[in-house]
Structure formats: structure tokens, C-alpha cells
Amino acid sequence: MAKAIIKSSLKPGSRSKMADSRVLPRRNLQTARRSVRPPIALDALNDHLGYFIRRAQIWVFGDFIRTLKGIDVSPAQYSVLVVTGANNGLSQAELAATLGIERARLVRLLNRLQERGLVQRLPSSADGRRHALTLTAPGRTLLARAKALASRHEKRLSEKLGGERRKALLDALRDF
């Protein structure tokens, strides 16, 4: 039931019916059937890039997560594994900066990956504060599987959008 009206100036009772009939002419005329649902206007949202970027992000991440859930690798974990694998001995601050995530968040991501035996935090000989991040052998193996699955996901994306449209998106978004 719609019981919680919160503290508000709404006065239910006699006024409510009148207010509703003024406010909802469309629905009153259409018998409120589910099958005829009138189109809902997005109005100003149609001009906002951020709105569509968010929807796209939800779709893409959802498909990515579904595709890699068999090996239990999230998008964030995947990005950590890829960049660590391609740049041996990276420090955590460098990795966090290139991925655009907080150092504090990276610490927890790495904890999990290290517990699973995928990454190592070796002490840096040049700088006692740093860790030199490397993938373990199992880490490299898992990364290879992850890349294969991820490219399958990307292929699916290509089919959904069309190859040239996907490429245009990649180029346009690279500037952020």
C-alpha cells in the first residue's frame, strides 16, 4: 500500500480525488490498462550526454560482469590485472593514478588479489616506501583467460552497436 506520506503538506481525503483528476487526465481516459501504456517523455534528458553515458555504462558493465563471473573477476580487478601485467614493477600510487582510482581503494583491491595468489607486492630496492607490483604465474594464467573472455564480451558489443559505431565511440571517449 502507499501508506507512508512522510511529513508533508499533502492533505489526503476530500482534496485527493480532485487533485488527481486534474493531474492525471490521460490515465483517467485510458482505463489504466497495462497494454496501452502511454509513452513517457524523457524531456530534457534527451539532450544530456551524461544520462546516456550512465545507461551505456550499466549495460556494458553488466555484460562484462556476466561474462567474467565464471572466473570471479570484476571490471576493477580486470583493469588492475591488465595494467600490472603490462607494466612490471609498478608502484601502487602509479597504478592508482593511471586507473583513476583512490590509493585507498587500490589497497583493498590488491589485498583481495594477493589473497588469491594472483599478484605480489615485492619491496622496491630503489625506494623503501614503494611496492613493486607483479603478477604471479597463476596471475598471468588467469589474466590470459580473462582477456579471452573480455574480448568475447567486446565482440558482443561490436555486434550490438556495429563495428564502425563502436570504433567511433572508442575514439570519441578517449579524450576524457
Next chain:
Amino acid sequence: MAKAIIKSSLKPGSRSKMADSRVLPRRNLQTARRSVRPPIALDALNDHLGYFIRRAQIWVFGDFIRTLKGIDVSPAQYSVLVVTGANNGLSQAELAATLGIERARLVRLLNRLQERGLVQRLPSSADGRRHALTLTAPGRTLLARAKALASRHEKRLSEKLGGERRKALLDALRDF
């Protein structure tokens, strides 16, 4: 300090230096100066649309939030206000479905907006379960200000990307 090694198979001490010198030849040769920082490869991430969508989303939302923080309107709140304002008498389930958010989350969003006196949950005369959502007069006023600020944000986006590139993005992302 890099003290927490967690439970791991890492053995610090004699092995560490050797492992590091194998692993970090670049940094050893370059005297570890900040000014010469070597480029960090994104590797496979360069082919992943999701990675760039996420970065774009962070940038765009950040700019949007900064632009509207003066009137305390988040992106989610903005989308609720816009669609409610354009579709009088909408039910919460319909609104949640069109915005792609959970009914449960919308309840809390509306609570906040109703506490601020911006939206009303009128009882629906046709269906006792539903609420007919409407903007209050202050809600409409605030929405107008919000739209003005949001279009300023969008203009800034246009300058950053170039107008035609922004339009291409809008079209390409609309399919999600």
C-alpha cells in the same frame, strides 16, 4: 610504509632485492626521478569500450555535480525532477522503469525530494496502490534553475569535445 604484506607466500629479506632487480630494470636505470616518469601502458584496456565509458562517466558526472551543487541537486535527483515534471501523475514503478533504477531506490530519492517540498505523492484515484507524482510550485521553480545550470554544463561538454563529436556520441549511446 609498506608494512602490511598480508598472509602471502612472499618472503622478504635476502630474496627481495634479487627479485626486485629482475623485475624492475627500467626504474633501476632511470634513477627513479619523478620528472622522467616512463609512460604506463594500458595494454588491453585500449580496446575496451567499458573502460573509456567509465572514465567519461566520471568526468561528466563530476562536472555535472560541480555545476549543480549550488542548488543541491544530484544527477539522480535531476533525472527524477525532469521526468516527473514532463509526465504529470506518473507512478513510482513507471518512473523507476523509465530511469532504469530500482523501485526501492526511487522511494528514498522521493523521500528526500518530498521532504524538501519539491515533489508530491498524490493518491491515485484509479488505483489505490499507486501514487500520482507531481512537482510542487517550488519544485517547478527549482527544476527550471536546474535545467539552466545543466545546459551550461552541457555547453561546457560541447566545447571540450566539439559539437559534432558530442552529437555523434549522443546518437551512438542512445541504443543502450
Next chain:
DNA sequence: TGACGATCGTTGTCAAGGTCAACAATATGC
């Protein structure tokens, strides 16, 4: 008419992310 299943708004809980402040250890610059 009455019973049954579906829907609506709501609440609670849990996990994942982002943000921020603080800290000890270490490095750098003067």
C-alpha cells in the same frame, strides 16, 4: 462472490565504491 496471483510502495539488509582524514615509514631538498 470469493479466492488466488500479480503489482505497488515500502522497509531492511548486504556488498561494492567513492571520499576523506589520519598515521608511520621513508625519501627528498635545502
Next chain:
DNA sequence: GCATATTGTTGACCTTGACAACGATCGTCA
């Protein structure tokens, strides 16, 4: 040597998202 900056870490808080459950109401169909 000393002040300052950086690194990794921890803790706290807040926002989202996801999911289950619930009472109230609707629709349907026997």
C-alpha cells in the same frame, strides 16, 4: 640534519545497487 613530501595503510562515512520480504490493493477467474 631538518622540514616537507610521498607511499602504503587503516578507519570512518556516505552513496548506489541488489535482493528479499511485507501489507495493501488490483485483476482475474472459477
